[in-house]
């Protein structure tokens with residue numbers, strides 16, 4: 001029988017309803033969401049609107065163009081969020097924005113909008129760590145209590161667990177992020193960026209048949225992904241590679257490699273590494289819950305693999321769908337409102353952005 | 369699976385007592401040579417008595433592709449055995465090897481009587497659950513009992529323990545072995561009452577490999593440093609003691625590793641973290 005330690009939550013039930021606006025734009029998604037915390041302890045998503053900057057196949061998103069996209073769409077997305085929520089800017093308690101981490105120009109363009117609204121409507125600002133936003137929204141949506149968090153997105157790959165008012169990073173990538181690895185490979189084989197390169201890799205992988213050998217690199221709870229990307233790319237230069245599937249001359253059982261095989265092999269290998277380091281963290285801290293957040297977290301194959309692992313250990317996996325997994329405004333509102341209720345505000349003079357803002361730098365005042 | 373198709377090592381597992389499930393393996397305890405050959409004085413003379421052995425069973429991981437699983441399991445077991453042998457030859461304190469069955473995923477090693485460093489530093493036992501109550505709940509009567517000094521029984525101070533850790537890791541690195549998973553769970557303190565006396569023993573070489581590179585040794589230390597700060601937030605300053613002993617043992621090789629460790633730390637903090 002495992003030991004149990006009792007702790008008391010420092011977050012008091014609100015004496016009246018609180019409403020927050022959350023603005024997110026750290027990468028190529030612009031999001032605005034409105035959340036409500038009620039005295040009975042319930043949390044309600046009033047609206048969650050997003051617009052994604054999609055680039056042509058083979059191209060990634062550049063900071064300047066992405067910032068431009070966010071500036072163009074900010075008003076539309078925010079107005080839409082208020083219309084759907086059925087509240088006005090006067091009704092909200094605070095404006096939460098992503099302080100970082102992320103790309104400089106897009107972050108600043110959204111922070112500017114937040115600052116202007118704050119001055120116009122005389123509402124306090126709350127700067128939010130993007131990663132903590134993902135974790136808090138994931139916990140809220142799934143009800144996971146104290147999970148090991150696998151945070152996998154375009155720019156991040158971290159295994160996180162809560163301890164003593166801090167989300168501590170137990171493991172992470174030693175080079176590139178998993179989403180970045182998948183996206184870059186999608187570009188190599190010219191997959192569409194709509195709705196996202198990762199989604200299209202997942203669809204292609206379903207048609208893959210053979211598992212090609214790729215470097216598998218875990219170091220404790222850390223992983224390395226740059227080698228595997230290079231090796232997968234190298235297969236596209238192999239004589240056996242058929243960019244458009246089997247050619248007319250290829251026999252049924254010919255020794256050929258298709259883009260689908262590469263997507264399949266890449267996913268199987270990279271995801272096995274992710275599940276392995278998550279399992280390592282679970283064993284290490286003694287948790288039976290896993291929460292997956294970040295864009296790659298909505299990959300169904302990854303969810304399936306994680307589920308099998310968690311069940312083998314007598315636990316569960318919690319995942320959210322694309323509304324919450326993919327970057328969004330509501331998660332910023334949720335994390336921001338939690339810290340606002342603990343008395344935290346970001347003064348105008350400090351309402352800057354920071355491209356590097358580690359998950360473990362945040363004081364998680366609202367948890368025991 | 370039927371009894372007939374079972375390999376001898378899987379049959380041995382059946383007779384073993386499961387003690388825990390770690391990160392990637394199930395851990396069993398078994399008595400090897402359970403039936404001494406009676407009437408044979410040779411057995412008696414060689415001092416062959418039942419010995420406690422730990423079986424580390426890397427069972428099939430259903431979540432990963434079968435061929436990937438088979439090749440990983442085999443290479444991890446073989447790799448762990450190889451690293452242990454190398455350590456033993458170089459005088460690094462590690463458990464002795466008792467049996468290896470790589471295809472089945474089974475490794476038998478000497479049982480260490482003692483506790484993990486993680487436990488001794490008050491990092492909690494594995495499987496400790498936290499229950500969070502609402503702020504409005506009645507206060508619980510009496511606070512948690514003060515943390516006992518787990519080390520007292522072993523007769524050494526925390527600082528001395530840090531020194532032992534640093535020295536043992538340095539010995540391992542001098543033999544060009546990289547552990548690959550240095551955490552406080554993967555080191556044990558042999559109880560002073562055991563036959564070999566008080567000893568720091570490094571375990572779990574499943575991710576170990578050999579390398580002469582300064583980079584690999586620095587990353588090995590960095591992994592442990594992070595494990596200290598995440599598992600033992602209050603004991604973080606203790607890690608300096610580990611490095612001090614490591615430095616002393618490494619001698620002239622320390623300067624290059626130290627410089628690289630600074631680089632690795634910086635890389636960790638500078639890593640791009642976009643969306």
Ligand SMILES: Nc1ncnc2c1ncn2[C@@H]1O[C@H](COP(=O)(O)OP(=O)(O)O)[C@@H](O)[C@H]1O
Nearest residue numbers: 390391392393395422463478479480553571572
């Ligand atoms: N030789 C040993 N003697 C006694 N206990 C051991 C020994 N090796 C491992 N253990 C215990 O079993 C746990 C898991 O073993 P380990 O080799 O670290 O496997 P895993 O890869 O599952 O972490 C260790 O944390 C330790 O408490």
Ligand SMILES: [Mg+2]
Nearest residue numbers: 390553554572
């Ligand atoms: Mg271990």
